[in-house]
Amino acid sequence: MKRANRLSRSRDFDAVYRQGRSVSSRFLVLYWFGQEEPAAPRFGLSVPKAVGNAVARNKLKRQLREVWHARLDRVPAGRDYVLIVRPGVAEAATANGFDWLGERVDEVLAMTQAAA
Numbered sequence: 684m685k686r687a688n689r690l691s692r693s694r695d696f697d698a699v700y701r702q703g704r705s706v707s708s709r710f711l712v713l714y715w716f717g718q719e720e721p722a723a724p725r726f727g728l729s730v731p732k733a734v735g736n737a738v739a740r741n742k743l744k745r746q747l748r749e750v751w752h753a754r755l756d757r758v759p760a761g762r763d764y765v766l767i768v769r770p771g772v773a774e775a776a777t778a779n780g781f782d783w784l785g786e787r788v789d790e791v792l793a794m795t796q797a798a799a
Contacts (some may be wrong), residue, residue, distance in 0.1 A: 734768055
């Protein structure tokens, strides 16, 4: 993912958490917040240790970045997003496949547009 599309600073994550809105599903929580200067959408990812060991978490992160990158053209510009993964996603993604994971991301993205 390009640098322009990534959230990397702690203060950016904090701003999204504190001032943004959120939607959640069984497996994912998505926070979003409008950027001060409208630009390309930026994405941050949080995969807590409760999700699994380091190998499982890193695999899930790679998959979610790929899913997000494929949907970047459908995501509204001018927002920062933080996707938080809930426990159980790694096992479900392994059992159901990569397309299933994409459907879960589409689900929370649709909720953000309905809530906006």
